[in-house]
Amino acid sequence: MHWPKNLNKAIKTEINLAGYTNFRIGGRAKYFFEPKNLKELQQALVSAKRADLRVFILGAGSNILVSDTGLTGLVIRLSHKDFRKCRCQGSCLVAGGGLKLNALISFSREKNLSGLEFLAGIPGTLGGSLMGNAGAWGKAIGELVSRVGVLDYNGKLKLLGSKQLKFAYRKSNLNNYIIIWAKLKLLAGKKKVMAAKIKEYLLRRKQTQGDHLPNAGCIFKNPTCGSAGRLIDSCGLKGKAKGGTVISKLHANFILNTGKAKSGDVLSLMDLMQRKVRERFKINLEPEIKIWK
Ligand SMILES: Cc1cc2nc3c(=O)[nH]c(=O)nc-3n(C[C@H](O)[C@H](O)[C@H](O)COP(=O)(O)OP(=O)(O)OC[C@H]3O[C@@H](n4cnc5c(N)ncnc54)[C@H](O)[C@@H]3O)c2cc1C
Known part of the structure; x- marks a missing residue:
């Protein structure tokens, strides 16, 4: 891969993504770049486009599941102060x-x-x-x-x-x-x-979601008829585990990483949640998290 000379050193290779996600799950990115400014970002995009390289934009990594097999593209993180x-x-x-x-x-x-x-x-x-x-x-x-x-x-x-x-x-x-x-x-x-409101919202969050193990927030979107968490709970799935993952006992729409979770563990729990809800309520749960593979 040919990057512009000025970016050659800054674009890293084979960077482990688990540490950049809230789930603490995921393999390596072939290329990983934190541009210093808009110009560098534009240069990297142009080069990636030319090489037909897939580009992933990483925020705080709190709503994604990265595959353990990693990504063959370029991951860009807008972490520099300019952004x-x-x-x-x-x-x-x-x-x-x-x-x-x-x-x-x-x-x-x-x-x-x-x-x-x-x-x-x-x-x-x-x-x-x-x-x-x-x-x-x-x-x-x-x-x-x-x-x-x-x-x-x-x-x-x-x-x-x-x-x-x-x-x-x-x-x-x-x-x-x-x-x-x-x-x-x-x-x-x-x-x-404002400070009082913020405190109240944080407390409500703690009461409904708990202090957790690594997770990615709600796994599924709420269907029009109500709460995805309640539907999953009604299927008796709270506490159900697979490999290094478990469905939260407090919030059934949360999957927790209990230590050594694999992306496949999350996917099989997701599959179970979708299957049980479909069988029982004839409702298709749509993922809220983005799956990167
Ligand atoms: C404990 C916990 C609680 C949560 N509670 C809520 C909640 O109450 N409500 C809610 O809506 N969500 C919630 N979330 C989910 C998540 O925090 C939000 O969706 C958040 O907005 C995702 O932002 P991020 O920067 O982490 O995005 P990432 O997870 O890094 O990325 C998510 C998507 O956004 C894209 N993206 C990121 N940055 C950019 C950019 N600059 N330009 C273009 N695309 C971009 C990525 O490519 C990806 O497709 C929760 C998550 C956790 C872990």
Whole structure:
């Protein structure tokens, strides 16, 4: 593979991805790159395109399952400070796609800007959260977005306004883009009130999800008729184990890595959950996590 000279050293090979995921599962990436700026990112995309190399954009790795056999493509992580900036623009925030949600929430609280509190405790980046329209407690991040700056996989910069953006339950129309930054509409708020809300959301999360072993959050999306967790629980699957994985006893839509989980263990538990729910309720559970193979 020929990379531009200036990127040759920075693009690493055979990097173990398990440590970059919340699940702590996964094999190696053939190529792994953390660009320092937009230009480097564009250069890498152009080279990958030319070589027909598949590109994976990694956020905080909190919603993915990486195959143990690894990935033959290029994994790009927007971890550099250029992709984690945040600034106010009136009552809006403009933030980088690589910024973690907890940092975004802290920044908005410091600036007395309210609206993001419901996202407290979701361990993702802004980019990953926009991609899957992350949400909780009846709200989702897409409701706050007015503009997104993206790159397409040819490295071409585009600006998407609210009319071009589409968000629905755990999905967006951003699949063919790399999210570089987004503008979020917030409201004036009071630090103390916001801090209390955040505390309450974190507590509710702890009560319903527990302190866990490594996991990737909810495995399946909720079907229109209700909660995927409740359906799985009704099939008596809480505590069911496979290899190094177990279905959480607290939240049946969580699979936990008990130590030496393999991606195949997760997939077979997922298969069991889907099969039992289909047999009993005639409902097809759709994965919320993204499976990288
Ligand atoms: C304990 C726990 C609790 C959770 N609770 C919730 C919850 O309440 N609500 C909820 O919605 N989710 C929840 N999640 C899931 C997850 O945290 C969110 O989906 C989060 O938004 C994913 O962001 P990420 O940066 O980790 O994305 P990743 O897992 O790294 O990637 C997810 C997808 O987004 C893509 N992506 C990432 N960054 C970019 C980018 N900059 N541009 C383009 N594509 C990108 C990836 O390619 C991949 O397809 C939870 C997860 C855990 C582990």
